[in-house]
Amino acid sequence: MAIRQILEKYYEGLSGDVKPTGVIAGSTLRETNTRATHITYDGTNWEVADIRFRLVNEDGTYVDLPGEFETLVEAIEALGAIVALQATLVIVNTAVDAIKVKTDGIGILTETGGTLTTDGNVQNLYINDAPSGVYRPIAVNLDCTAHTAGETIVITVSYRVKPGGEYILSDTDTYAGLISPQLLTIELLPTRYGIKVTIQKTGGANRAYDWEVIWEAVP
Secondary structure, three states, X not given: OOOEEEEOXXXXXXXXXXXXXXXXXXXXXXXXXXXXXXXXXXXXXXXXXXXXXXXXXXXXXXXXXXXXXXXXXHHHHHHHHHHHHHHHHHHHHXXXXXXHHHHHOOOEEEEEEEEEEOXXXXXXXXXXXXXXXXXXXXXXXXXXXXXXXXXEEEEEEXXXXXXXXXXXXXXXXXXXXXXXXXXXXXXXXXXXXXXXXXXXXXXXXXXEEEEEEEEEEOO
């Protein structure tokens, strides 16, 4: 096999072929059987270049690769792993941000409570007269352990439907005699302008009732 000119400044041939003279200075010649690359700086004399691999462009220019192709492969693989990791982290961060938007809007359960002693009148067991926004009460829990067979209580739930409006009755329940189970749970509805839960002892002795209310507060 004789030396072949592939491009203006790039040649290929076997290691035993006679290398050409009178070529353009800076030309390279690749031995196809050894992969060794030779270069001429004067157009006549050839010397082994300190490379084993070279990428040659169509215009004769070239890019030298590392002496060990395996090194290049490893470098590319490492770069690919880094790029893949960065892409993965971008996806993960996007997912985390989306989840955070959702979780930031999830309410946190909040509680308050106390003890109310009945006096025969209609008394506010719980009231939120002016919520700052749409308000989500969940339930009032009332401990009726002290309530006896000869007693009666009336529980009402009322809501406002406009700013500063009157409370509108939503539900009334009368509990006469022993209450079982002894923990009475009054479920509540979301509201914008206010909620009121009342208790009235209409029969028997006045008693102390422990109570708590649970609501959902947006952080």
